[in-house]
Amino acid sequence: MNDPTEEGLWRPLRLLLARMDDDIARLYAGTDIKPTYVMELLRLHFRGPMTIRELAESVKRTHSALSQKVAAMKAAGLVEVAQGPDARSKLVSLTPAATAMVAKLAAEWRATEAASAELEAELPYPLSRVVADMEEALSRRSFHDRIAARLADDPAWQR
Structure with a gap:
């Protein structure tokens, strides 16, 4: 069996958001905030x-x-x-x-929102649209239900 944690379709997104959060934290370096x-x-x-x-x-x-x-x-x-x-x-x-x-x-907050809009404008498709589309898809079928359906057919989950 291969280590399943080596796969991570959205791990790069989590790492990207963490990097952006770290950049915001750098603005507050040396403060109590x-x-x-x-x-x-x-x-x-x-x-x-x-x-x-x-x-x-x-x-x-x-x-x-x-x-x-x-x-x-x-x-x-x-x-x-x-x-x-x-x-x-x-x-x-x-x-x-x-x-x-x-x-x-x-x-x-305002500067971060403006920088986010600037960054999104450089993309071929807006991330905010992707999020809205995902929310709509998840309203039709939850992430839980999608995972549970796959686990229902997995013998390792049934043990």
Whole structure:
């Protein structure tokens, strides 16, 4: 049997996105800002304080993932966490230090979006169109169902 991890149709895409993320991180080198916090910090600035659940839903992440990220942002002095509207929820808001960074974060976001559009314009077909087409195809038949159908005929999966 060959090592199946040697194959990876979309691995180059993951590596490309990681390289681009690394380039964004280089912009923040020497600062206290983590690029992975930018979306949430901007969302809190423009929409105001939110519960962790509301914030998670707004950025399309799990509650668990956002709870961990909020804890890290709190430790970094970027957000404050208070009792939410009910006993089980926590309300997240920006600290003055994070509010002072908002203009810079928004400038980077706009520049990144413009650079992405510039890069996409150099391609023979837009990646955003590929993503939309894939979303449409997956709405007809989920990735799970496509994989499960192949596994149903694989004796190694049935063991």
